[in-house]
Amino acid sequence: PTPISDIHDNLEAWDGEIKTIRGVMTIGVNVIQTGRTNAYIQDTSGKGLNLYDPEAYPELERGVDVTVVGEVDLYYTTIEVKNFEYKINATGQELPEPAEITVEQANSDEWEGTLIKVIGTVSSIDTYSNNTVVTITDGASELEVVFWNSTGIDIAALEVEKMASFIGVGGQYSSKYQLTVGYQDDFSVITGLVEDNKNLPEVFELRPAYPNPFNARATISWSLPEAADLTVDVINLTGRVVETLHQGYQEAGVYNHTWNADGFASGIYVVRMRAADRVFHQKLVLLK
Incomplete structure (x- = not known):
């Protein structure tokens, strides 16, 4: 299989080519969009990308180890493999560890389609017809955290000026960098200094x-x-x-x-x- 990091690095040359990849599903089908396959996969190269097909393949759920053969495509800023065939190798696999980065570091093409973890303070919450966008800041930079309605995630605990931790895939929309959360357990509100300290490392x-x-x-x-x-x-x-x-x-x-x-x-x-x-x-x- 082709490492997904190589697809990131050779996107312009490989756009439209057929490639084989193998990785673990980080966001499964029917999570951020229903009725079609709009999901994410990541491999041992430390990079991920989007899997897209007009047909929904619900067996491609989170934690599935899958081999995919399909066409490399850049859809606006989204790196994807489309028109693909797949073979499930195993289910219930451990997810790749998310890269723990700052809000500033998340504002980069480097994390497109890749699982990341970011901690920030909520500066605004904007609700739209299909999703809710939570903007977080670290004082110098901002990042949009996107919760699609189809995920069913309850974000009632999020409030402006609260600090929270988010895990999701990096991306970009309309010139703004984003983190898309797919599951309820992938975000948590940090309340008080004691809990804040629990999120800091204990050793060098x-x-x-x-x-x-x-x-x-x-x-x-x-x-x-x-x-x-x-x-x-x-x-x-x-x-x-x-x-x-x-x-x-x-x-x-x-x-x-x-x-x-x-x-x-x-x-x-x-x-x-x-x-x-x-x-x-x-x-x-x-x-x-």
């Missing part, structure tokens, strides 16, 4: 990269229980820094960075994180 940590081994791109994640000056480098086996992923001050939280290794040779690399007088290392294997 360089989290497992994914995928690893990888081809061209890997997502590097780290967590900070408190604000700190931080440096995250990629070094080769001779100890030379080949790329710096981050250098500077960061608030407490969980961060993700996608390393684009297109210009690097296959081999073993090491991610080194230095924060608060601590040093962490993690091996990465680049296979091309």
Whole structure:
């Protein structure tokens, strides 16, 4: 199968081509739209995309491992596979871990069709005929969180100025970046300082990269229980820094960075994180 990350990277060249992909359904059929297939799949490359067909395939529910053969298409800003055939490999599979990013980081094409988790403060709630759009902010940036009526999600607990956590797929509509939530358990309101602290990491940590081994791109994640000056480098086996992923001050939280290794040779690399007088290392294997 073709990694979905490769489809993202080669979209212009592959538009209209037939590709085979395999992944786990993150938003199933008849969730964000009924009567047709408008759903999302994600694979081990760490990227996802939309599956679209005028016919509804309700067996493609969340957690299904499926192989899909279909036509790559860019529908406005949505990366999709359409006119597809599929084979279910397994059901009830674990979902990919959502990339935990900030509101500012979510404002990027990088997360199109991909499962992400964002925490922000509600600044407005706008109800339309088919959906409700909740705008969240982190003080500097805004993001639209979309709840389609067809999901049946109860958002009565959401109020302006409340902080909440949202899991969904990234996307864009009418020049605005969005996060689409598909399920009731994928959002929660954070009430009070105690619960807020529960959402912060407890330790400094360089989290497992994914995928690893990888081809061209890997997502590097780290967590900070408190604000700190931080440096995250990629070094080769001779100890030379080949790329710096981050250098500077960061608030407490969980961060993700996608390393684009297109210009690097296959081999073993090491991610080194230095924060608060601590040093962490993690091996990465680049296979091309």
